[in-house]
Amino acid sequence: MKLHLKPAKKNECLIKSLINPRNMTKMETTFGAWMKDTARLNDERIWVAEHFSGRMVKAYNSIGSFQNGSSDMVDVRKFYQGCGHTVHNGSFYYHIAGTSNIAKYDFQTRRLHTLPINNALYHNFGYLLHNSKTYFKMAADENGLWLIFASSVDESIMVGQLDQKTFSITSYINTTYPRTKAGNAFIACGVLYVTDTKDTRVTFAYDLLKGKPVNVTFDLRPPGGVLAMLSYSPKDRHLYVWDHSYVRLYVVHFISDE
Template sequence: MTLTQRLVLYGTCAVALMNSVGLLVLLVQQNQQQGRLERTEARLTEVEQSSVVEFIQEVPRGAAGLRASAGGEQPQYQYQYSRNKRSEEMEKELKQEMQEIHLEEGKEFSEQEVSQEVGEETEKKMKHKHRHSQRYHKTQVQDDMMMMMTYSMVPLPGADGMPGQNGTDGIPGVNGTPGADGKRGKRPPGEKGEPGEKGARGEPGPPGETSQPSNDVIIECLIKSLINPRNVTKMESTFGTWMKDTAQLNDERIWVAEHFSRVVKEYQSIASFQSNTSDVVDVRKFYQGCGHTVHNGSLYYHIAGTSSIAFHFHTKSLRTLSIDHALHHNLAYLLHNSKTYFKLAADENGLWLIFASSMDESIMVAQLDQKTFSVTSYINTTYPRTKAGNAFIACGVLYVTDTKDSRVTFAFDLLKGKPVNMTFDLRSPGGVLAMLSYSPKDRHLYVWDQGYVRLYVVHF
């Protein structure tokens, strides 16, 4: 081999050796750069996590500081300032490391220019790889910085404000409707005491004097006056009776019985009575006079020409009760002005019958049992029938008018069996007072006076 050939061979080997050394140096630098990039990535991750943790930890402290400062804004600014300062320091560190990376890349590119002889293919691959790594790290750094800036800009919650002042009272509302009256309480009875010792029997007293009229009856049951008279309607007949049920509270029907008939007119209300709209009820027997009454769903009336009164149910059943020793014919009327032999009445104590005794022609009163339709007791008032114009019973007291029916001139306590000193004006004299009856249901006096039916309020 010639010297020239040897020199060429040695030169080629030297070039190959230099290329190999350069490639080896490039691989070592690439590994170092890769390690530095990995450390940078770890650092960025650590910075990101520490920022998030610090932010989470600082938020409660900031809120507590806000509350401690009673609404001041200084703790929030200090906290934001410290976080911004730390962010700036971290950004400087990142910039410094990026500059070092760029320097290394520049150095790397300069060495690559020296070793271009390694081959174009290897150089292109290395440049492409470094550009891709550069773009990746720039994008990563920008994303990390944007994340940190986002965390640093998160607003903190404001402190609670001071409570406001209480408002003024509003206008009171309208009073509600009063409630219904409650039931009246009852005091429970006390324990029964032990009976006392029996006293000694006293000496008999002197005989009493003849009884005189008195007022020792219950004051509430004595009529003081009749007030607020009013006309209801005008009737065609002079003699008759108009009635409401004296016991059934919800029954507003009106019955009319004109003198000497066997039918009764039934009106559903005061309005139908005033408009003369009625039904006709056949009571099966002729009645006489103006002394009838309706009590507890039944009509009580005097059967004409007999000494009997009838108990007529609305079921059309009929019962009779004969009254012994009663005047009932030959125009010997109990109440001459109304052509009445028997006067039936109802008050707070039940059902009564007024008639004249055939023995002495005095006024008698019988108390009736409604269930058995019988007489439970007879009371002789000793008042002569010839002095009576009309009569009615209220609260256990019999009231009798004079023959002109202008004043009440006699009263008798039926419960105690003795007269009561009581007189009061009733009406102006003149005309025919055919009917006078008291109703305990509404405490009104029902009157048939000169063809007019009237109502009086009874004032006890």
């Protein structure tokens, strides 16, 4: 399923603030990612990848089973690295640890597809997102799938647009923003948002569809603790967060919501 943008008026797709934060539950691990399928509207399952490396993903049937801890284990066949995974249209997208490959694991068929990413930092602690030990960050928004990574040429943040059917990158965008200034990142409505190194504010934004920076900043969280994960879901327009071992949801408030 591909989500299409309505013709946007100027700036209406930009985020104004994050509102109504709510804690879902507390986790045992500092690092991890929790995900719902960003494309399938009626899929309420929750997927959890604990820690910043592993090859098992927990599957919960609902928020309720997530909160009371009843899950199934899924072996995704290769070890993942970081906290930048996503679940999209029945597949788990992740970075294969120790390689420059990203993977697409189909939960139903159990098939694994791999895609090498050239000229990307992927080892030796040259993280894209240092706080979460993440080299590659997958992101889904109203335009489909994206891959955020750091260039091995100049260490700036790169974004590739992914075609989920062919599992290939159709275009690359160099934001020229240095990875060393980034705490975390997410994409919403065609705009890349990057936090500061303490993950307290969004301090940089880049319009991927127009190919230029935009002037947007807003507060995210108080300083302290590890922000392991920050991901937008176009399905419910929520921000999924793993912060200091708590998993949280924020409502994303766009300028157009005024």
